[in-house]
Amino acid sequence: MTPLPPLPPLREVIARHGLAAQKSLGQNFLLDLNLTGRIARSAGSLDDHDVLEVGPGPGGLTRALLEEGARRVVAIERDRRCIAALEEVAVAYPGRLEIVEGDALATDMKTLVKAPARIVANLPYNIATPLLVGWLQTEPWPPWYDSLTLMFQREVAERIVAQPGGKAYGRLAVLAQWRTVPRILFDIDRRAFTPPPAVTSSLVELVPRKTPLAEADPRLLERVVAAAFGQRRKMLRASLKSLGHDPLPLLEAAGIEPTRRAEELSVEAFCALARAFAASR
Template identity: 50%
Template structure:
């Protein structure tokens, strides 16, 4: 059986009784044009292992193979989907594997692979941000490209730049290790069942190793504090992080070369990298 001979996704969903489960933030993307468009954002997959989190009935999975993926590994928490996914395995013998697990608990770097490792996913809304942060903090970075669909608001936060309304901690953590771009918007009506908001796809590629800011734990601490009270100046909002160092917020900001009277949303990622270094050094 080839990929083209697989039954239509709607038939698979009906056959196996795969109603979307709101607990897992499930919304199926059944439009073949859209799944193909997402898969093509991975680029050349002919020598790659592509990972997918939350494949559901396998719409994007099929597209990844159709667009040239050499191998695909899916991580699925909801075992209801396993029989439907196994049909895809029959159409791609020796090139497909299923891991039944919670993606938040999986060590992707330990999984077998050949060639480049990419990841493409229509992420469950309820864990999308947590998964992205996990992959950004991976040490070493195991992925060469991430093609991820989030709620549109989250996607905008990933790619935001200083002074954007959406600019904050997520954009800075992303900029520390990767280049990101907003690919396209996916309207809510494209999904079954339709969510209440639109979605969007972003593409991330890791920066060269010597250009990455490696201490994301320190960066996470200072950005969480700095953006915790967005309307306040950094002199005031940075207090919780500064209290862990024995130095005042003003002292840390002075070391980092940042105006204590500025607000967090005006500071570029590089400023926060310096602030994280100052915080780490003060901690000893």
């Protein structure tokens, strides 16, 4: 079999296809193949996994995932301009790259890959948080993926791993830590991107727990957490009124003092509140 010619440099691909990053799509391209290789390796051995990538752009990380041995990569890209560039990568790795043109937020991703898949992505900043929340709310649990290796703005990464008592602790920390074990792997300087974003980015790994940290209905937990942090400066006896129930019996049933604030509660305490809310309905 005649070896395929090497892929051209990413900067050449971007110039040839007119792929200037668009702020409206949250695009910031990674062109350093050493860095994209490090990100791909951070997801562990990919030999026996399908990998889902959201927002591949010109395909820098896509190349790395394939080079690191991913059995199959499914790349979801909304920007039609990038499709031709990704098709060049597909030709270089026959049968291993599937390109899906569309909006990731409106795509049933679990139907595109064989479970357990791995999700690895330099997420577009403008949809990173809703994508993560959607993956965390997957039903049934354990989910169809066995790890998430995702790029976020550093501020968002800190919110994911935050512990009770700090300003960064909020809805995202509770939802992430309830069902996964998250950790920040490493930071990436803004200058590594084209164009450089205004902030540092961080690569975050989230590994699903076999069972959530504590029992709770995911929909009711989301409602309780949203209410508590919606007015985070207020005591829980006031902030939880937005649930439409008297907060005091809920707090008493959960063993939580009414004068406490949302940022003081552990994930387990929020789960206890969600169970009390469920029992009151």
